[in-house]
Amino acid sequence: MIKRVQYIIIIIALLALPKKFRLGEIVSGDLPPGQIIYTEFSVQHDNLVQFNISVGPKARIALYARQTLKPSLTSYNYIETIRGDYLHVAGIVHRHRRELTPKFKSALVTFQLLSGKWHLGFFNDGLFPEPISFVASIAKKEKEPQNPIAKISQSCKYDCFSKGFCKNGKCHCHPGYSGEFCEETACPVLCSGNGIFTNGRCSCHEGFKGLECDIDARWCAVPNCNHHGQCDANGECICDRGWTGEYCDIIDCYDPTCSMHGICKNATCYCSEGWYGKNCEQKISNACSPLELYKTSSLNNLPKPEEIASPLIIPTNNQNNSPMIEKPKKEMKNTAVDSFCKPKCEHGNCQNGICVCEEQWEGVDCSQKLCLPGCEMHGICNKGICECNQGWNGENCFIEGCPNNCSNTGSCQQFKGLWQCACDSSHYGPNCEFGMETDCDDGIDNDEDGLTDCEDSECCSSRTCSGNPLCTSDIQPSDVLLRIQPPVDASFFQRNRFLIEQDSVQRYATVELFNESRVSIIRGNVVSSKGGALVGVRISDTANPRFGFSLSRSEDDGGAFDLMVNGGGFVTLQFLRKPFGKVEKSFFVPSNDIVYVGNVIMNEAQSSILSNREIIIEKCKSNYLESPQQ
Helix, strand or coil, X not given: CCCCCCCCCCCCCCCCCCCECCCCCEEEEEECCCCEEEEEEEECCXXXXXXXXXXXXXXXXXXXXXXCCCCCCCCCCEEEEEEHHHCEECCCCCCCCCCCCCCCEEEEEEEEECCEEEEEEXXXXXXXXXXXXXXXXXXXXXXXXXXXXXXXXXXXXHHHHHXXXXXXXXXXXXXXEECCCCCEECCCHHHCCCEEEECCEEEECCCEECCCCCEECCCCXXXXXXXXXXXXXCCCEEECCCEECCCCCEECCCCCCHHHCEEEECCEEEECCCEECCCCCEECCHHHCHHHHHHHCCCCCCCCHHHCCCCEEECCCCCCCCCEEECCCCCCCCCCHXXXXXXXXCCEEEECCEEEECCCEECCCCCEECCCCCHHHHEEEECXXXXXXXXEECCCCCEEXXXXXXXXXXXXXXXXXXXXXXXXXXXXXCCCCEECCCCCCCCCCCCCCCCCHHHCHXXXXXXXXXXXXXXXXXXCHHHHHHCCCCCCCCCHHHHHHXXXXXXXXXXXXXXXXXXXXXXEEEEEEEEECCCCXXXXXXXXXXXXXXXXXEECECCCCCCEEEEEEECCEEEEEEEECCCECCEEEEEEECCCCEEEEEEEEECECCCCCCCCCCCCCHHHHHHCCCCCCC
8 A cells, every 4th residue: 555645835934134224123034044134224323232132942043243344154343143042031022923933032232333334144053944033222331330449450341342352451452453442443544444445345334435435425526526416415416407427427318308208328319209309309290291291182283202302211122122212203392391401410400491400519411519618719629629729728728738838937738638838947837937946056046945055855866965964855655665564454553554663754753652543644745835845854743752753755746744643633743944944733633544734835934032133023122132243
């Protein structure tokens, strides 16, 4: 006897976790076995976030958390294992649509999260689907112990997030992490410290964007949207009509829908049958069609189709059975035929036998493209392209390339399609407006910039001044990097530490005095008030003389410098070089950032101490004793 065994397959639809949720919201779903199920949420401020999670008694679940990017089994910021057989029975749990198990067990998981977008990944390591419910909320901060002795002896909070080790109540972070509790993850320098470098590109944290994550998300990457739109509050370009693209840099149809009677392609509307016009907004009337007149009229004196003065496609009996275009045999004057233009309108519409051209087109057949307005003032229009006269640049030749005839100290020449000034041997600058020190050993200020011989940085390349202390400059940072092995997956400080090491850019720096979680780099250029770049300027932090000093370099357009400081507030730098007076400038420097401060201008020497040559005001004449050597 053969027994028949019947199998009953029960298919249960699983409830998917929502793609996004908010703090305080009850989240429920089913986790299929052997898969990571993702969801995400945002944290407005750095906070300790607690997850109250309810799972089944046989659940074996791994919880992964990662900022900005989805976590994987090997890439995550936090991981927590949840096993139902290790947990207590939960209280009242709000479940979804059915009860599969009689009891649920609860677990409390706490993560210290930085502000931004966070992705959660739930991995079900069991053989069957597991239901899960959880609520995420801001955890209450622990009260600090009032007893100083107890405070010193306490263990580190959050166990340093497993990214460092605890010693005497203080977290010592592993390479690549920083912060009081090692809660901050350092990012590659390519992402400006505001994102994660992965798969050859930067994935920016919430609040930042751009290829290098260096743009606030509320700003547009192109602030003026190429003058073809407006930047909204979300940092997106709202383009004017006729323009499209992320930065409003692509010409579009004036009406992208083509009045719902055509399609837009390459900024041109291609109309459906029965419609015409720049935006397909005009309907072709059957009453205007010679063919329709012939079909519907009973008059015998109307022209036949083959007599209409326009090419017609007629069937043939050739081998390919393909239609053949036959020229009209006879041209007849008729009001119906006058609606056709000769020659055919290339970029316009035929109205009463005359071509009415589209914008930017002209000519009898609308085949000549116009240039931008104003081209005729400094250029010649050639097939829609404005060819500029000497000394003018831009699409409509309105940008002056050689102002003031290059200050009469140079010639206007074309470089890579742009008119620019080519200065003579004794002048430099964009418009050849600055003179050069022609003789570096005559004791004369040849270029009248207040600097004589080796005081002028232009002389530093001469044999006379090459060994002069005023021409001493720092080594180029890129040259230092060529002789060392760059650290991998390191913190901001570790990646830039080479600047303050021995025989590097920043001289006589005491490395131990720098705060790794705050250090930043100030970068800029030092120039004379009369326009020339200055080499050998000594730059230092006025509040921290043991940080050492840097000297401005001749590279990077001249006068460039880099100085490592402790950021997180205002930093005052001092600039010194003979014969200039001391210059002090204050800058706000955030932590772990590279701040470019632009050009720092140094004026001619002005002593801060009262001297015999100063004009004495009336109030202090009686108290001022002039020197007999005056």
